[in-house]
Amino acid sequence: MAEVLVVVDSTGGEPKKVSLELLTLARNLGSPSAVVFGPADSLVAKLGEYGAEKVYVADSADVTDFLVAPKATVLASLVGQVQPAAVLIASTQEGKEIAGRLAVKLDNGLLVEAVDVAADGTATQVAFAGGTIVKSKVTKGIPLVAVRPNSVTPAPAPANPSVEAVTVAIEEKDKLAKVVERVAEKKGSRPELTEASIVVSGGRGVGNADNFKLVEEFADLVGGAVGASRAAVDAGFYPHQFQVGQTGKTVSPQLYVALGISGAIQHRAGMQTSKTIVAVNKDNEAPIFELADFGVVGDLFKVVPQALDEIRKRK
Amino acid sequence: MKIVVLVKQVPDSGAERSLRADDNTVDRATANNVINEMDEYAIEEALRLKEAHGGEVVILTMGPDKATDSIRKALSMGPDAAVHVVDDALHGSCAIATSKVLAAALAQQNADLIIAGAESTDGRVQVLPHMLAERLGIAALTGARKLTVDGSTLTVERQTDEGYEVVTASTPAVVSVWDTINDPRYPSFKGIMAAKKKPVQTLSLADLGVAASEVGLDGATSAVLEHGKRPPRTGGNTVEDSGDGGVKLVEFLATEKFV
Numbered sequence: 001m002a003e004v005l006v007v008v009d010s011t012g013g014e015p016k017k018v019s020l021e022l023l024t025l026a027r028n029l030g031s032p033s034a035v036v037f038g039p040a041d042s043l044v045a046k047l048g049e050y051g052a053e054k055v056y057v058a059d060s061a062d063v064t065d066f067l068v069a070p071k072a073t074v075l076a077s078l079v080g081q082v083q084p085a086a087v088l089i090a091s092t093q094e095g096k097e098i099a100g101r102l103a104v105k106l107d108n109g110l111l112v113e114a115v116d117v118a119a120d121g122t123a124t125q126v127a128f129a130g131g132t133i134v135k136s137k138v139t140k141g142i143p144l145v146a147v148r149p150n151s152v153t154p155a156p157a158p159a160n161p162s163v164e165a166v167t168v169a170i171e172e173k174d175k176l177a178k179v180v181e182r183v184a185e186k187k188g189s190r191p192e193l194t195e196a197s198i199v200v201s202g203g204r205g206v207g208n209a210d211n212f213k214l215v216e217e218f219a220d221l222v223g224g225a226v227g228a229s230r231a232a233v234d235a236g237f238y239p240h241q242f243q244v245g246q247t248g249k250t251v252s253p254q255l256y257v258a259l260g261i262s263g264a265i266q267h268r269a270g271m272q273t274s275k276t277i278v279a280v281n282k283d284n285e286a287p288i289f290e291l292a293d294f295g296v297v298g299d300l301f302k303v304v305p306q307a308l309d310e311i312r313k314r315k
Numbered sequence: 316m317k318i319v320v321l322v323k324q325v326p327d328s329g330a331e332r333s334l335r336a337d338d339n340t341v342d343r344a345t346a347n348n349v350i351n352e353m354d355e356y357a358i359e360e361a362l363r364l365k366e367a368h369g370g371e372v373v374i375l376t377m378g379p380d381k382a383t384d385s386i387r388k389a390l391s392m393g394p395d396a397a398v399h400v401v402d403d404a405l406h407g408s409c410a411i412a413t414s415k416v417l418a419a420a421l422a423q424q425n426a427d428l429i430i431a432g433a434e435s436t437d438g439r440v441q442v443l444p445h446m447l448a449e450r451l452g453i454a455a456l457t458g459a460r461k462l463t464v465d466g467s468t469l470t471v472e473r474q475t476d477e478g479y480e481v482v483t484a485s486t487p488a489v490v491s492v493w494d495t496i497n498d499p500r501y502p503s504f505k506g507i508m509a510a511k512k513k514p515v516q517t518l519s520l521a522d523l524g525v526a527a528s529e530v531g532l533d534g535a536t537s538a539v540l541e542h543g544k545r546p547p548r549t550g551g552n553t554v555e556d557s558g559d560g561g562v563k564l565v566e567f568l569a570t571e572k573f574v
């Protein structure tokens with residue numbers, strides 16, 4: 001069975017959930033081979049648990065100290081060597097950028113923002129604020145597909161991967177953008193927004209930055225991540241990296257809680273594919289209610305504290 | 316410093332958008348077409364750099380005839396001139412072909428800096444800046460929420476999921492920006508009047524030495540097989556809060572096993 005290259009993303013020495021999702025998907029297309037940039041020791045066991053038959057490791061300062069370009073060069077070389085059936089990567093900023101460079105190098109088609117990939121490489125994509133569903137195919141080269149986090153449920157399929165170091169000469173032209181510092185901005189112990197299975201978001205209706213504590217409290221009680229609408233971010237209630245929507249993050253959790261959010265089309269663009277949506281809004285005509293599986297028309301400052309008490313009671 | 320800003324015309328993201336039934340491409344004919352919002356931040360950043368360091372700002376757009384409206388609007392913010400790549404053969408081009416065409420147009424410009432939006436709202440592809448850098452053999456500093464220029468040294472704060480990265484490069488380079496980088500100015504009346512007289516050069520594929528067979532639907536490297544509207548969500552239940560809204564919410568969450 002031909003190999004399928006799966007580009008691994010990791011954080012704190014663990015593969016991100018999206019990488020396990022990609023391995024799960026890859027099994028439909030061939031034999032999954034994980035590709036790790038940077039140290040892989042702490043990742044191999046988990047990647048094997050989710051079906052990686054092989055782990056390619058490109059761990060050198062030339063690859064990790066520069067932005068994107070060296071990673072695409074390593075992948076291009078691997079594709080030449082392995083002749084994979086497909087390449088799967090996360091549809092995140094960096095994932096799409098790596099894929100973009102790889103596509104140019106190989107003169108190969110590229111599909112991004114996929115939510116599924118069939119055995120024949122056909123991808124399902126969600127377009128235009130989640131309102132349109134598209135099936136598409138790479139027509140030149142192999143399926144090179146960037147898949148959104150939270151699109152499939154990761155399923156274990158234990159394998160015992162062989163680990164292979166990859167050394168590819170990185171030329172000067174790939175070392176033009178140097179990463180001099182990586183800064184983590186604290187978000188407590190909450191899960192990553194795009195990977196979380198529950199997201200609790202606040203909008204302009206939350207009123208001010210201080211009140212966002214209520215949103216955080218809700219998120220922490222249910223083990224979720226915090227999100228915000230653009231109006232809330234623009235008003236300075238919450239930092240931009242938590243913005244959900246057209247110009248922010250796309251999330252697809254099991255549960256999305258919208259508090260004081262009207263549900264403008266650009267906000268829906270980032271959360272419409274959530275499995276279950278609940279909303280609290282005092283305006284019964286707010287468009288968010290068109291999406292909500294359960295909505296409460298009321299003042300969030302009354303409804304949310306009561307809900308939090310009720311959750312605590314049930315714990 | 317010569318700065319080229321990449322500006323794309325897209326269907327308004329606040330209105331209903333669709334794909335055409337005949338050839339599965341974005342329906343631009345019936346859409347309300349506007350400047351890709353993120354590109355306004357790119358224009359603003361270029362204008363601020365020109366104000367601080369001197370030089371010239373040129374808009375580059377690949378798009379149909381209609382894109383002229385967006386080009387004039389972009390010019391009304393203050394740039395000096397524009398280049399419009401327009402050719403019927405471009406209809407239906409994929410990102411890879413678009414990057415080929417824009418790279419050919421950029422090769423004629425000799426810019427010190429190319430600024431783009433981080434992504435366009437129609438495709439959300441987010442790949443053009445790196446594709447261009449790959450083709451031109453220059454640096455790409457993407458996803459910037461802050462850009463500092465010191466002589467030929469560029470430093471950006473690149474937004475990431477975890478926080479940010481500080482990335483540096485020398486000119487020439489491509490930089491792409493998020494909407495956190497600045498607040499774009501509104502065109503003044505004077506700016507709108509001045510824009511009408513600013514030079515807009517139109518280029519065809521032949522002018523760029525790109526073959527028609529490499530672009531458009533024929534040259535596309537991927538194809539849309541089918542598309543349809545996502546069925547509207549149904550079966551939702553909305554209740555008025557009459558003092559027990561919070562409890563009802565949690566009851567729902569409990570039946571769905573979230574609490």
Ligand SMILES: Cc1cc2nc3c(=O)[nH]c(=O)nc-3n(C[C@H](O)[C@H](O)[C@H](O)COP(=O)(O)OP(=O)(O)OC[C@H]3O[C@@H](n4cnc5c(N)ncnc54)[C@H](O)[C@@H]3O)c2cc1C
Nearest residue numbers: 203204205229230231245246247248260262266267282300
């Ligand atoms: C190109 C473009 C891109 C955009 N990208 C994004 C994006 O990425 N993400 C995004 O979110 N938006 C985006 N927007 C903005 C979007 O159009 C809306 O303006 C924004 O989503 C509104 O945020 P909101 O719902 O918090 O605010 P509002 O629309 O002001 O809604 C606030 C809601 O809170 C309710 N409310 C007020 N007080 C209370 C209370 N005490 N209790 C209960 N409810 C209350 C109100 O009834 C109202 O419905 C974009 C816009 C453009 C033009």
Ligand SMILES: Nc1ncnc2c1ncn2[C@@H]1O[C@H](COP(=O)(O)O)[C@@H](O)[C@H]1O
Nearest residue numbers: 321323377431432434435440441442443
């Ligand atoms: N046809 C185009 N003409 C000019 N600039 C473009 C075009 N397509 C994309 N761009 C630029 O590339 C950025 C990223 O686009 P995309 O990769 O399509 O998400 C946009 O914000 C624009 O600055």
